[in-house]
Amino acid sequence: MRRLPPLLLAALLALTGCAGAGALGASGQTLVIAIVANPQMNDAIELSDQFEQANPGTKLKFVRLPENQARAKITASTATEGGEFDVVMISNYETPQWAANGWLENLQSYVDSSPDYDGADFIPSIRDSLSYQGSMYAVPFYGESSFLAYRKDLFDRAGLTMPPNPTWPQIAEFAAKLDDKASGTAGICLRGKPGWGESLAPLTTVVNTFGGQWFDQDWNAQLTSPRFRAAAKFYVDLVREHGEVGASSAGFSECGTRYAQGQAAMWYDATVMAGTNEDPSSSKVVGKSGYVAAPVERTASSGWLYTWALAMPKVAEHKQAAWNFMRWMTDKRFVQTVGTHFGWNRVPPGCRTSTYAIPEYQQAAHAYARPTLDGISKADQRNTMAKPVPYPGIQFVGIPEFQDLGTRVSQQISAAIAGQTTVDEALEQSQEYAQTVGKSYRETR
Secondary structure, three states: OOOOOHHHHHHHHHHHOOOOOOEEEOOEEEEEEEEEOOHHHHHHHHHHHHHHHHOOOEEEEEEEEOHHHHHHHHHHHHHOOOOOOOEEEEEOOHHHHHHHHOOEOOOHHHHHOOHHHOHHHEOHHHHHHOEEOOEEOOEEEEEEOEEEEEEHHHHHHHOOOOOOOOEHHHHHHHHHHHOEOOOOEEOOEOOOOOOOOOOHHHHHHHHHHOOOOOEOOOOOEOOOOHHHHHHHHHHHHHHHHHOOOOHHHOOHHHHHHHHHOOOEOEEEEEOOHHHHHOOOOOOOOOOOEEEEEOOEOOOOOOOOOEEEEEEOEOOOOOHHHHHHHHHHHOOHHHHHHHHHHHOHHHOOOOOEHHHHHOHHHHHHOOOOHHHHHHHHHHOOHHHHOOOOOOOOOOOOOOOOOHHHHHHHHHHHHHHHHOOOOOHHHHHHHHHHHHHHHHHHHHHOO
16 A cells, blocks of 8 residues: 655644544444534534434444544544544545555445445536546545635625626726725635645635646646746735735635625635525525636636545445445435425535436525536636646645645745735745655656
8 A cells, every 4th residue: 555655644643643443332333434524514414313213223423623634634544544434524635546545445336236326426527536447436425616606786786797707807806896894894705724625725726727837747846936926926915905804714614604694795615605605594695696607817717626525444344334324425315305404505516416406406506506517517627727737636736745735835825815924935935845745756757
C-alpha cells in the first residue's frame, strides 16, 4: 500500500489524536461512522433510528466533526489502518487516491448485487469521480457544483439585472452597489476561512477562470504567476471591500447562516446551499433568491465538481453491516424519506437522476434544480481550465500533498483577507510551499 508523505501524516496524527474503535455491543454489532457535521448529514443522523429498527442487532455510533477536523481524523485513521471506523465520509478528492493506495474496499460487487439500489441512477460525472479502474469505491450522499445565489428583491430595488452567465467583474460591480454596511448587508459572501476544502475551493475556481493554475505541465509552481496573482488579488479585494464581517474566519456554514439571515446580497458557493436558503425553518430569505452559473472571466464555465460520499476502509470489521448502512443512506428511498420528513428542500441533491423526476422535488426546487444539474454536467477540467494541468481536480489539486499544501496556502490567503499581510507576500510564501511539492513530482517523472 502507498502511504501519505511522512510530514503530512505526522501533522494529521498530531491534529487528530485517537478515536474510539468499533465494537460488539451487548446485543450485537456497533458501526462507528465518521461523518461531516453539515446540515444534510445531520438530517441522516436524526433519521438513523429508522435504520436501527430495520436492522435489529446493529447499533450506530456517529463521530460527527466540522469539515476540517473530519478530513484530518478520517485521513489519519484510514492511512494508518487504524480500524476506528466502519464507514467514513470522504469526497471525490480522496476516493481515487485512496483506492489506488489499497485503503478502501471495492464497492462494485456490493452495488451490483443490490439491483434495487440502482447504481446506474447516479449522475455519470458524480459516479465516475468516485470510481477507480471502473469500480466504485465510494457511494455518493450528495453532489454539487458551485453557483451564485443572489437576492432578487435587492437587485430589483437597486434597478440591477443579473445575467444568467455573469462575469466576475460584473459581480464585483454588483457587490459594490449592493453593499450596505449601515443595514448590515454585505455585497457578497465569500469564504475566507483557512482550509484546503474551505476558502481554497471558491478561490481556486476564480484562479482557474482567470487563467491561472497551481502547477504547469512540468510541475513548476505557478502561485506568483500574473494570472494566479490577479485572481487572488481580485478575490481578496472583493471580500475585504464588500464581503461579510469577519470574512477571514467565515466558511461554508458561516456564509450560509449570514445569507439565510438576510445579511448578504450575493453568495458564491456550493450548489447544495440552495436547500438551506429555501428552508422556511431556518431561512429568512425563502423565495427571494435567484441562482445563476458560477461567474467566469476567461473560460466558458468555472463551477467545481464535488461529492460527499460514504466509503468503507479496507480494514473495517463489519463489512456487510457497513454496506447495509451505506446503502440505506444513499438509496432512492432515503431521498423520499428526507422529503416527506423534513421537506423537499432538504433532500440531498446532485447524485441521483431520479431525484429530479420527483414531482414534489421539482416544485420545491424549481429555482435551483436546473442550475445545479447544469453546473455538475459542465464541471469538467476541459471547460474550467484555461491551460492543461498535470493534476486532476477543479477546486483542488488531486495529489496527497494538497491537504497540507492547500491548508498552508489558505492560511496565507486568510491572513491577507484579515489585513495581516499583503496578497503579494501571501503568494510569495505560498509559492515556496508549492515549489517544494512540485520538485518531488519533477524528480519522479
